[in-house]
Amino acid sequence: MRHIAIVGSGPAGYYTAEAAQKQWGDDVSIDIFDMLPVPYGLIRFGVAPDHQSIKGVTRRYEQTALSNNVRFVGNIKVGQDVSVAKLQGLYDAVVLATGAPRDRPIDLPGDHLGNVFGSAGFVGWYNGHPEFAALEPDLSGKTAVVIGMGNVALDVTRILAKTRDEFAGSDIVGHALDTLMGSTIQRIVILGRRGPHQIMMTPKELGELGHLSRAAPRVDPQDLPDLDDDAMLEPGIRKSVTHLRSFAAIPESHRADLPLEVEFDFFAAPRGLIGEGKVQAISVERTRIEAGRAVGTGEFYEIPADLVVSCIGYQTSPIAGVPFDERAGRFANDQGRILPGLYCVGWARRGPSGTIGTNRPDGFGVIELIAQDMPQAGRKSGRPGFDALAAERKLDIVTFRDWKRIEEAEQARARDGAPREKFVDVGDMIRAIGQ
Structure with a gap:
């Protein structure tokens, strides 16, 4: 054996x-x-x-x-x-x-400021991980900045943007849903060092941004390469760039009726977080692509930021x-x-x-x-x-049999339409086994 x-x-x-x-x-x-x-x-x-x-x-x-x-x-x-x-x-x-x-460190000046989170913590918070259940992000500001051009950045953006009805059937934990429903965020900026052809977002996940009830994603047409250049891309990335092109074509008159802005800021490298005790803005340097790498141009600007979530990878x-x-x-x-x-x-x-x-x-x-x-x-x-x-x-x-008792207890305490309400405390999980 x-x-x-x-x-x-x-x-x-x-x-x-x-x-x-x-x-x-x-x-x-x-x-x-x-x-x-x-x-x-x-x-x-x-x-x-x-x-x-x-x-x-x-x-x-x-x-x-x-x-x-x-x-x-x-x-x-x-x-x-x-x-x-x-x-x-x-x-x-x-x-x-x-x-x-673990989050890959953002390693920027000001990364110690309040209301700055890595995606491991932020995602863990709305997914009910016991280590992050007490995170308590402050969503009372106006602008959130999500750093990264992968699917995790899309997840975080989508979760911040959805209405209560759009969470029907999900297993988002109750404390996170209540906080999100009290959010006053009016603008979400997705920040990426490189351009549309270098994104790591997959077509399905990117396409979901086009179906939000409160927002229509904005892409600056000037950030998009020539259409003929898309032919050189791998099929999956080409489909994702097609979504970006469709976002760029959305009329401003349509966006005017929506309460939330979701915008892609390409060729934008974060250089520092600004604030006193709590983040208030992010310093950004405009970039250009050289040999596939993002190189700073020396042009700097600031984006107001009441919440920052870094989605740049894990360790x-x-x-x-x-x-x-x-x-x-x-x-x-x-x-x-x-x-x-x-x-x-x-x-x-x-x-x-x-x-x-x-x-x-x-x-x-x-x-x-x-x-x-x-x-x-x-x-x-x-x-x-x-x-x-x-x-x-x-x-x-x-044991797995014990886990099944925890699962049954989570299913029994679910809100209407949800598959479960997760326990976010290990002690509560253990106590559910003996119920």
Whole structure:
């Protein structure tokens, strides 16, 4: 019997478990650890609450989770409750699938000012992550600036722009919905260092901005390259640029009747945040593209900013005793191998890139590495050994059956039309298990 520990219960973790089952059938025992009492990681806390169809992938993970040789081990902080080295002593292979839950630093003068957030915190706030539930962003100003040209920037913009009716069917947490409905934001500026041809926004997500009831997105036609240049783009980016062209063609008379402005500011690099105690404006330098890079032109201007959300990427959280690549913001690894018997997968391996589905071949790839490195079944204690350790340390393990009780409680407390109302406090999650 092979014993595998997977640290992280998001997409990369469950795809890795699925791959291990296909590789070894019943001759493998898999424990999936998570620091929270609830599974699914990025799906629960990163995917936008109004994208419920994407969250449906958890049904596939549940099939894996309910298998006889897979166990969810929630409420265990690896690196605190148990070290990676200790897990390596208990399991034949340890796979780190912890994702990239930290924001890439904005690293600008004034980034310490109030009402300046990274997307990990802001998205975690409206998605009910216990670490960010008490964030309390102030939405009483007039202008919000969203820095970034990827899908997360689109998510943040869309969430700030929607009406209560547009959140029907979503699982946005109640405290965030109430705050958003009290917002006085009148203008949202999406700030990008480069131009329309360099955006990382996908067509579906970008197209959603064109269907907001309170706003019609604005693109300056002068920022758009010649139409003939679109032919050189990859098909997905070409479709996204087509959306930008359609936004640029929206008549101003149509926008005049709408209470909210959403505008793209291309070729605009943030250089500093301005304010006293709380952000009031952002200093921006106009850029031009040289060899695909944004280069400053020396032309500066300021944008009023009562709220700033930086959506410029994520980093993996280091774990004591595990080699870490600070520059890349992920575990130091060679195609998934970190140390003998220690591996990483997903964003923890390659950084925050690709879609949810990208993690499936990644999971199968790391299991192939383990199969190469471990052609014979190991002799480590695995699950029984960890259970003995947990009993000795009085660790309170949350199982998948326990999670299902939490899920039932969240569904029971949902507002009308919502699939659930998430618990945002770990203590409340634990108490729901015993109800």
